[in-house]
Amino acid sequence: MKDKSIAEIISFVSDLGNVKFSYSPQQVPVNKKISVKAKNKTIKEVLNEVLKENGIDYFVLENQIILKPQKISNNENPVVKEIQKYTISGYLKDKLTGEILIGATVYAKGTSHGTVSNAYGFYSLTLPKDTYNLVFSFIGYENQTQPIILNENKKISIEFETSKLKMKEVEIISNENKSEVELQTQLSEFKLSPKLLSQLTGFVGEIDIIKSLQAIPGIKSYGDGSTLFYVRGGNSDQNLILIDEVPIYNPSHLFGFFTAIAPDAIKDVEAYKGDFPANFGGRLSSVIDIRTKDGNMKKFGFSGSLGPFTSNLTFEGPIKKDKCSFFLSGRRSNLDWL
Incomplete structure (x- = not known):
């Protein structure tokens, strides 16, 4: 028999040998076409040639021959083509000053793969071997797209340029209905930039990082002019203050009237009033995570x-x-x- 499906061969053997076959077409590839020569052969020899060589096992139960897929033993490992993956990594910085950018986004366009830069401006993204368009973005900077052929581990560092936006006039209509309200993903987290901090006054006009945090709802001072604070009814020793991941136990001078932190050295401040990440454990009320500047890498x-x-x-x-x-x-x- 030439170019016949396994089902046709089974039907021919069933009629010729007066035997019955039982199988599931979803599990057994009976539509596969094969050729077989069966002159002067027993039914068992024909079945071994037709079934065994095509991944089908069989056994006799009463007056029926039951067909089922062959099981792969532990010693017979199927050849599985492993997907090759490579890693893209690098640093994301400001082109003008060389300052690292925390929380910048990196993703492969057209896929669901992406990542963000960590507290040191470093990112790492692992993707299968292919051709991609990587998109680098950060708020206040121009997006950058870079095509790559990913066939090895690559290091790609990007310097962002500040974006220039031309804004149109904004018209506010009091009777316009709003269909949705956008809320912060984590209401207990606040970020303060150096520009914003410089606009908040401290004691007798001195810029004060810690005292400026008292403008955030839920953070209250111990008294007028004091840098000591409590959050949502807690105590001052229940607040964790970090500068570049180093705990600060006494952040003030002169009984709390002046902060010990130089304001010109601050790059970024994150304040958590609750639900702070597990790596900031050890305090009950709040976490103040302060990052200092790295210095201008372009000029003095x-x-x-x-x-x-x-x-x-x-x-x-x-x-x-x-x-x-x-x-x-x-x-x-x-x-x-x-």
Whole structure:
């Protein structure tokens, strides 16, 4: 028999040998076409040639021959083509200053694969071997798209340029119905930028990072002019203050009237009033995560300020351009007893 399906061969053997077959077409490939020569052969020899060689096993039960798929033994490992995967990694920075960007987005266009940069501006994304268009984005910066052929591990670092937006006038209509309200994904988390912090005044006009947090709902001071604070009824020792992941146990001077943190050195502040991540364990009320500046990797610079009680001076610049930098920030009291 030539170019016949297994079902046709089984039907022929059933009629010729007066035997009955039982099988499930969903489990047994009976529609597969084969050729077989069965001259002067027993039914058992024919079945072994037709079934065994095509992944079908059989056994006799009373007056029927039962067909089922062959089981693969532990010693017979099927050849499975492993999907090759490679990793893309790098750092995301500001092109003008060289500052790292925390929380920048990286994703492969047209897929559901993506990641964000960590607290050090580093990202890592593992994808199967293929051709992709990687999209790099961050709020306030121009998006960048980079095509890649992913056939090996690659290192791709991106420097973002500040975006320039031309905004049209905004018209507010009081009787317009709003269909939906957008809420923050985590209402207990707040981010404060240096620009915003500089606009909030502290004690006698001095810029104060800790005192500025008291503008957030739920954070209250111990008294007028004090940098000590409590969150939602807790105590001051139930707040965790971190500077570049290092705990700060005494963040103030002069009984809490002045903060010990130099404001010019701050790059980013995240305040958690509750539901903070597990890696910030050890406190009950809040977590204040402060990140300091890395220093300008492009050029040297300095800045300073003079206040009624304190003076600030900051130096920064590259040690090796686009590779490493230094940042020095100091503050001194104008009164010897302060």
